[in-house]
Amino acid sequence: MKKKLGVQFRKSRKTTHAFERLKYCKHCESYTVLEHEECDVCGRKNSFLSLRQLSHILSRRHFQKQLLILGLLICLAILSADTLWQLAAASVGGVVSLLLYALLQKKYSIYEKTNHFMRLISKEHDKIKSGLTRNLVEVNEDVEAERFKDAYEKIREVGCLFHSDAVKVCKIMLLNRFVLRKDMELELETLIPSTYDRDFIEYLGEVLKVQPWLLKKSVIDYVIRYKGNIFLEENGTRVIGQVAGAALRMKSYVVMYQDFISESLEYIPRERLLRLAKLLKANPDENWGSLREAASSLIETRYSFDPDFKGVL
Amino acid sequence: MLTYYILAVILLVLAARYVVLLLHKRKNLSEAEVDQHLLTLLNDERESYEKKAGRPVQEKPENHTRL
Numbered sequence: 570m571k572k573k574l575g576v577q578f579r580k581s582r583k584t585t586h587a588f589e590r591l592k593y594c595k596h597c598e599s600y601t602v603l604e605h606e607e608c609d610v611c612g613r614k615n616s617f618l619s620l621r622q623l624s625h626i627l628s629r630r631h632f633q634k635q636l637l638i639l640g641l642l643i644c645l646a647i648l649s650a651d652t653l654w655q656l657a658a659a660s661v662g663g664v665v666s667l668l669l670y671a672l673l674q675k676k677y678s679i680y681e682k683t684n685h686f687m688r689l690i691s692k693e694h695d696k697i698k699s700g701l702t703r704n705l706v707e708v709n710e711d712v713e714a715e716r717f718k719d720a721y722e723k724i725r726e727v728g729c730l731f732h733s734d735a736v737k738v739c740k741i742m743l744l745n746r747f748v749l750r751k752d753m754e755l756e757l758e759t760l761i762p763s764t765y766d767r768d769f770i771e772y773l774g775e776v777l778k779v780q781p782w783l784l785k786k787s788v789i790d791y792v793i794r795y796k797g798n799i800f801l802e803e804n805g806t807r808v809i810g811q812v813a814g815a816a817l818r819m820k821s822y823v824v825m826y827q828d829f830i831s832e833s834l835e836y837i838p839r840e841r842l843l844r845l846a847k848l849l850k851a852n853p854d855e856n857w858g859s860l861r862e863a864a865s866s867l868i869e870t871r872y873s874f875d876p877d878f879k880g881v882l
Numbered sequence: 883m884l885t886y887y888i889l890a891v892i893l894l895v896l897a898a899r900y901v902v903l904l905l906h907k908r909k910n911l912s913e914a915e916v917d918q919h920l921l922t923l924l925n926d927e928r929e930s931y932e933k934k935a936g937r938p939v940q941e942k943p944e945n946h947t948r949l
């Protein structure tokens with residue numbers, strides 16, 4: 570068994586949208602999600618713009634270009650005036666049109682900016698992809714140099730934008746190299762692969778020991794889908810018991826997954842079974858189906874002499 | 883006379899600008915939609931991108947960590 574590393578991950582930036590993690594180098598026009606101070610392509614320092622900033626600059630340029638065209642047309646109108654009356658009309662028309670343009674801009678530019686942003690994303694997504702792929706190469710180099718912590722911190726950033734199985738599996742592999750702790754910034758739902766992955770199950774078992782609150786519906790659904798495969802693993806029954814035990818944290822999960830919990834009762838740790846028994850007792854009117862009978866019969870056969878279980882169910 | 887034609891062109895430019903801005907307003911895109919669009923673009927074509935590259939881009943770290 571490989572030795573696990575004790576590490577302290579750097580805090581990951583919290584962002585509302587994934588695109589906020591992307592940085593654009595204004596010198597070489599490349600993209601990255603890694604937290605380097607200098608661009609890894611051209612080596613320049615402080616050359617990064619956020620995608621939002623880039624989009625605003627492009628919108629401003631678009632606005633300036635249109636303003637220039639309008640200004641030129643107004644100048645042309647003034648210059649081509651043959652009479653004083655035409656000169657006055659051109660001047661007044663020019664001022665009014667500039668005012669109208671400014672008014673339109675003020676009122677609607679916010680909608681235009683978002684549209685420009687959307688267009689920018691469509692235009693730049695290939696470049697963004699190659700930037701992320703370049704970042705993954707760096708992750709690869711870190712893994713080869715056994716800088717696993719750096720590799721994970723980097724792939725965690727890339728994983729916010731790339732959701733492929735390969736990225737998830739690589740993250741799981743790296744996470745399985747670390748000693749997991751309660752105070753760590755860990756993930757679970759974002760790692761669920763689209764097919765069965767034994768390393769994910771190994772990670773699931775480890776992460777639930779320290780952060781059972783990471784268990785969500787999608788994880789339980791995955792475990793139910795691949796229950797047969799999990800049972801074949803060395804620690805399969807323990808993981809099933811942990812998942813069923815962690816599902817007891819939420820009453821809604823117990824209601825929703827009562828069949829799964831009922832089938833996994835014998836693998837649930839004692840303390841979780843006690844919690845289930847208390848939950849069933851506190852909610853006698855809920856339709857528990859076979860869960861109540863299964864729990865009582867297990868308690869009777871296994872914990873009949875345990876004082877904690879006396880009179881609970 | 884040319885002055886009036888140019889003023890008419892200016893008016894047309896402004897009208898066109900108004901229509902374009904109104905269309906943008908009707909679309910009323912949010913940043914969340916932009917983000918979703920980016921994620922779709924990055925992830926939907928992933929398979930074909932990997933095929934083009936001849937291998938999954940991060941195949942190496944995966945194999946390495948499996949050792």
Ligand SMILES: [Zn+2]
Pocket residue numbers: 594595596597598599608609610611612613616
């Ligand atoms: Zn650069």
